[in-house]
Amino acid sequence: MNRQEIMEILAEYSVIRDGHFVLTSGRHTDRFLLCNQLTMYPDITKKLVSQLAQKVKPFQPNVIVGPAMGGVILAYELASILGSRAMFAEKQSDETMALKRGFVLDEDDRVFIIEDAVSTGGSVRKVIDAVKSTQAQLLGVAALFDRTSGQVDFDGLPFLSLMEINITSYDPDDCPLCRAGLPLIKPKS
Ligand SMILES: [Zn+2]
Numbered sequence: 402m403n404r405q406e407i408m409e410i411l412a413e414y415s416v417i418r419d420g421h422f423v424l425t426s427g428r429h430t431d432r433f434l435l436c437n438q439l440t441m442y443p444d445i446t447k448k449l450v451s452q453l454a455q456k457v458k459p460f461q462p463n464v465i466v467g468p469a470m471g472g473v474i475l476a477y478e479l480a481s482i483l484g485s486r487a488m489f490a491e492k493q494s495d496e497t498m499a500l501k502r503g504f505v506l507d508e509d510d511r512v513f514i515i516e517d518a519v520s521t522g523g524s525v526r527k528v529i530d531a532v533k534s535t536q537a538q539l540l541g542v543a544a545l546f547d548r549t550s551g552q553v554d555f556d557g558l559p560f561l562s563l564m565e566i567n568i569t570s571y572d573p574d575d576c577p578l579c580r581a582g583l584p585l586i587k588p589k590s
Contacts, residue, residue, distance in 0.1 A: 402452060407564055410445060414438050421583040426521040428570040431578060433588040434546055436517035440474045449563060450478040453515075453543055456561045458483060460540045462513035464506060466490060466532060468498060468524040471517040475545065479515050490528045498527035506537035514539070518546040519562070520570065522553045529555060 402410075411417045415438050422433040440446045462485055467476030469491040480487035488506075493499040506512060514528050525542055532539045542555050547562035571577065579585070 402448065404564060407449070410449075411439075414442065414445065418588065420586055421578040422586050422588045423573070424520055424570060426523055426570075427573060428521070429573050429576040429578060429585065430520075430568055430570040432568045434518045434548070434566065434568075435588055436471055436545065437474075439545075440517075446474070446478055447482075449545060450475060451482055453545060453561070453563045454479055454482040457513055457541075457543050460511070460513060460559070462511045462540055464488060464510045464512045464537070465515055466500070466512055466528055467515045468528045471524070472515055472528075475515045475517055479513075479543070490531045496527075498524070498531050500531055500535075506532065506535040508536035508538075510535075510537035512537050512539050514542045516542070516544045518548055518566075519544040519553060519560075520548040520568070522549065522555065525555060529558070 416434055416436060418433045418435055419431060422430050424430055464486045465476045465480040466488045467473055469489050473489045476489055477487045488500060488504040490498040490500050512532050514525060516525050519525060539558065541559035541561060543561045545563045547565045548568050550567045
């Protein structure tokens, strides 16, 4: 699928929402990707993740780890395609995520991280820290959608995405949408 075909899917499945949203980072934006509108449809999710999997495959990971919640389904789907194991990291404190539920990584493991959409990369960084606290080898990070204009740096790790979707975000103290009086939406609640 090319960029236009993917954008048509995002519109058709109402993944792209326009309005006034607060991101996990606290910044405000006029456009949000509600990726679980996509994962509601396993067939289309599989198509998109399969395309991303072609980029990840040469790294030969044997474990895929996603941050909860967005990365849980995608880690499973990518692992299913690549024949690897799937795990997820979840909130441990406000600043950290951890592998819980008996998930263990050891020195033989070659790990790729997957996230749905990366805007500031905060969740991914927490998963990186969780993986780095083990003996496993961290190979890189994948996301369906890169919203950072290629600006994010995950400790120099390869960062692969299906597609870049550049979306403006604003400091909440200097947000034109706030000034326009538009109601602020928490898009995931
Ligand atoms: Zn605002």
